[in-house]
Amino acid sequence: MDAVLSVKDLNVVFSGFKALKGVNLEVYDNEIVTIIGPNGAGKSTLLDAIVGKSPVASGHVFYQGKEITNRSPHQVARMGVGRKFQNPNVYNQLTVFDNILLALKGSHGILASITAKLTKAKKGRIYDVLERTTLLDQAFEQVDSLSHGQKQWVEIGMVLAQDPSIVLLDEPTAGMTAKETRMTGEIIKSIAQTHSVVVIEHDMEFVKQIAERIVVLHQGSVLAEGSVEEVQSNREVIEVYLGREAISTAA
Numbered sequence: 001m002d003a004v005l006s007v008k009d010l011n012v013v014f015s016g017f018k019a020l021k022g023v024n025l026e027v028y029d030n031e032i033v034t035i036i037g038p039n040g041a042g043k044s045t046l047l048d049a050i051v052g053k054s055p056v057a058s059g060h061v062f063y064q065g066k067e068i069t070n071r072s073p074h075q076v077a078r079m080g081v082g083r084k085f086q087n088p089n090v091y092n093q094l095t096v097f098d099n100i101l102l103a104l105k106g107s108h109g110i111l112a113s114i115t116a117k118l119t120k121a122k123k124g125r126i127y128d129v130l131e132r133t134t135l136l137d138q139a140f141e142q143v144d145s146l147s148h149g150q151k152q153w154v155e156i157g158m159v160l161a162q163d164p165s166i167v168l169l170d171e172p173t174a175g176m177t178a179k180e181t182r183m184t185g186e187i188i189k190s191i192a193q194t195h196s197v198v199v200i201e202h203d204m205e206f207v208k209q210i211a212e213r214i215v216v217l218h219q220g221s222v223l224a225e226g227s228v229e230e231v232q233s234n235r236e237v238i239e240v241y242l243g244r245e246a247i248s249t250a251a
């Protein structure tokens with residue numbers, strides 16, 4: 001089976017500082033890959049390099065077999081790689097429905113999108129996204145009035161509305177309540193039924209809820225890769241990330 005996303009020997013250098021050192025990563029259809037690792041390990045830089053936001057010094061990124069290394073973020077998004085950043089980037093004064101509408105692939109500008117007559121197909125796609133992100137009941141509420149967690153879901157919805165086949169999420173549960181975090185896990189699992197998903201995450205409980213394959217980054221390199229159990233019992237991972245406390249539980 002061919003990988004949807006394939007990262008080969010990737011190096012990213014910021015003014016002489018090697019943020020990524022020979023990283024390899026493969027992501028297949030409908031799988032969830034979770035990236036963990038200490039602060040500064042290079043997790044966000046990896047996603048940035050994939051979507052063309054951080055310049056790749058050497059190595060390659062392939063999406064559906066096509067090389068996308070160092071293409072513009074706009075081009076990469078248009079090809080089908082959706083990326084959600086850490087901070088919500090939503091239109092607070094508009095409704096949830098209008099936010100999703102604006103993000104739909106093929107929308108042109110706020111006024112044109114909102115005033116144009118909606119086709120049945122577009123409406124259907126918006127409702128599908130609202131359902132997947134558990135926001136149907138809030139469809140006509142202003143985003144301003146939503147909780148922090150719901151705003152994050154709106155943004156996940158905006159990524160889905162662009163019709164990507166792979167979705168990259170950078171710490172989607174940051175600042176969420178336990179209940180919202182759990183719900184986000186369910187949303188991600190539902191997205192993975194039809195998309196590949198790559199998630200950067202720190203909360204190990206959440207990682208256990210969603211993880212199928214975990215990649216551990218440390219100082220710009222892949223330190224380990226495997227199932228939750230494999231990673232949790234890996235001594236090097238415990239040493240650099242999970243903490244000594246985990247040794248007793250993993251042993």
Ligand SMILES: Nc1ncnc2c1ncn2[C@@H]1O[C@H](COP(=O)(O)OP(=O)(O)OP(=O)(O)O)[C@@H](O)[C@H]1O
Pocket residue numbers: 014015017019037038039040041042043044045046
């Ligand atoms: N634009 C940049 N210019 C210079 N250095 C950068 C830049 N972006 C990231 N770095 C550095 O690269 C390293 C990796 O950063 P990155 O944000 O990818 O880590 P991370 O694993 O996502 O960390 P965190 O968990 O704290 O978000 C850090 O040392 C960071 O300071």
